[in-house]
Structures are given as C-alpha cells and as structure tokens.
C-alpha cells in the first residue's frame with residue numbers, strides 16, 4: 001500500500017497524489033540560508049536543466065515561490081522589454097487566456113491568436129500574424145492545455161517563431177516531466193513548470209528553464225519586486241542556491257525526493273509511458289460505460305482527459321460525491337461551451353488505480369441511476 005495515509009486518490013492535475021516518501025521528506029525543519037540547503041537547491045537546478053535538454057551549458061533554471069501562475073507572471077513581467085516589446089499569445093483554453101490576462105494587467109502590448117477550445121492552436125494563423133506584424137518580439141503558448149487535455153504543437157510553433165527571430169515562452173506546467181522534450185531542439189527560450197505536476201512534488205513553488213544568454217539580457221525589465229525572475233536568478237547564481245526571500249524549505253526537500261523518484265522510475269520516458277497507459281485505460285473504460293471524451297484522440301495528451309456529460313440531466317455533484325466515497329477525487333470541467341468533467345492520470349497513480357476507478361464509476365452509475373443516466 002503506497003498511500004495508506006491518504007483519504008482519497010487525487011485524480012486532479014495538481015496538487016496531485018504524491019508518494020509517502022515525498023510527503024515524509026517534509027517532516028523536518030530546515031534553515032533557508034544554510035549551506036547544505038543551498039547546495040540542495042543548486043542540485044535541483046542542475047537536475048532540472050538535465051531533464052530539459054542535452055545542451056546543459058546553454059541553459060539555466062530558476063526556482064520561484066508561489067503557484068504556477070506566479071511563475072508565468074514572473075516570466076512575462078521580466079522578459080518583456082519595458083519599451084517596444086510586443087507579445088503574441090496563442091490561446092485555446094483557460095491557461096492561454098490567463099497569459100493574456102497577465103499581459104493586460106502588466107500593460108504589455110499584446111496580439112492574440114485564439115482558437116476553439118477543442119482544437120490545437122492554429123499554426124497557420126500564428127504565421128500570418130508573424131508575417132504581418134514585425135513589431136512582435138515574443139511568442140507564448142501553452143503545451144498541454146489543462147482546460148481540455150489538448151496537446152499543442154509547441155515544437156512547430158517555437159521553430160516557426162525562431163524563423164521570425166522571436167523569443168519563445170512555453171507554459172509546460174502540466175506536461176514537463178511527463179512528456180519528453182528538449183528545449184534546445186524545440187527552440188524554447190523560457191519553459192515554465194511547477195513542483196506539483198508531473199515531477200510529483202507538493203505545491204509551493206514553480207521553476208523556469210531559461211536560455212541563459214536571453215535571461216542575462218533581462219536585468220531591470222521586471223514590473224514586480226517579488227516576481228522578478230532576473231533578480232531571483234542573479235541571487236541564486238551569486239549566492240550558490242540562495243533564494244531572495246523565504247523559500248518553501250519543506251516543499252523543496254519534498255521536490256528533491258520527487259526528482260529522485262523520477263530517476264528511479266526510469267526518467268521522463270518511463271513516466272510518460274505510465275501516464276499514457278493510464279490515459280488509454282481510462283478513456284477506453286469510460287467509453288465502454290458511455291462517457292465520450294471531448295478531445296479527438298490525435299490531440300489528446302496523456303495528462304488529463306475531459307469527458308462530456310452523457311446527457312442534460314447528468315448530475316456531476318452526485319457523481320463526484322459517489323466517487324469520493326469510493327476513494328477517488330475527480331475534477332469539474334473548465335470548458336466554456338460544453339458541460340464536461342475532467343480526470344487526471346498524473347501523479348502517484350498506476351494502472352490498477354485506474355481500473356479501480358472505472359469499477360467505481362460503473363458502480364456509481366448503477367447506484368445513482370436517475371442522476372447519472374447514460
């Protein structure tokens with residue numbers, strides 16, 4: 001039994017189900033400026049770069065306090081030049097739209113390419129925009145749009161953006177560690193993720209993998225004191241792993257343990273295989289019961305799956321509570337036009353857990369007959 005102390009299995013993409021050992025790593029107090037602790041931070045920074053690329057000498061990583069959104073905001077607010085920067089944001093869901101909100105709040109000049117939530121972002125339209133507006137300096141896109149579970153073609157988009165000499169920003173929050181990529185080959189300058197997604201740590205900080213020579217140009221750009229990515233980088237570099245302000249020491253220790261467990265599992269390819277298998281079994285089992293996935297199979301990520309309500313009288317709350325009683329917590333939908341719910345399969349979640357979930361879904365449908373009639 002891996003998770004005897006948990007009330008239920010979290011099938012939500014962050015916070016997600018973590019291992020006993022990850023949670024146990026938080027049972028001690030640590031000093032935030034002690035050498036040993038800072039060395040651990042440096043180790044984590046190096047390991048993150050190694051996970052992101054084979055060209056480690058060209059990249060660095062920076063850890064930043066807060067949830068994932070804080071880190072997205074720190075990147076957009078720090079890397080956009082104060083004068084004459086323009087950001088193209090391609091969005092097909094809530095997280096793409098959140099980047100637009102961030103840019104608006106920060107008064108950053110923005111162009112957007114918005115696609116229907118059930119489709120990947122539109123690369124032809126992105127190229128049209130890049131062709132017609134040479135004042136654009138940066139391009140931002142979400143990798144796995146957690147709203148729906150769609151995987152966007154970030155490699156093609158970032159390569160295209162580079163053809164036009166743009167700086168590229170990827171929100172890979174829910175995919176990094178679960179889907180293999182190389183920021184160098186994909187031409188990504190800034191990749192953003194957080195502790196509590198595919199690395200399987202607990203919430204409390206996020207991180208950025210950055211092309212070092214690009215980040216070095218960002219001194220003085222930041223529109224925020226605490227979310228200044230450059231200053232955080234400079235302090236971590238000059239003081240060998242020191243954070244500017246109080247760091248989430250327990251969370252960082254848990255994260256280190258989570259990184260070790262990722263290595264033990266066989267790295268990102270092995271983790272990807274497990275997630276993909278979880279997703280396949282989930283989608284097949286749910287379809288057999290009568291739940292239709294929202295997203296076409298070719299666009300579907302191995303991270304999270306959206307299912308359409310089977311009919312207009314479907315009562316998600318009863319369904320949710322029944323599954324919770326059986327030890328599974330799922331996610332409400334986030335799509336604007338269609339009623340959906342979501343089931344994540346990342347975290348300390350294995351094939352057997354998904355099979356047990358499918359059984360619980362079956363039982364719930366029978367028990368709740370009227371409420372969840374299919």
Ligand SMILES: *Cc1c(COP(=O)(O)O)cnc(C)c1O
Pocket residue numbers: 013014067068069070095142144145146171172173174194
């Ligand atoms: C989780 C997530 C975020 C960050 O959300 P927070 O609630 O701020 O942690 C950003 N983008 C994507 C794609 C995500 O999945």
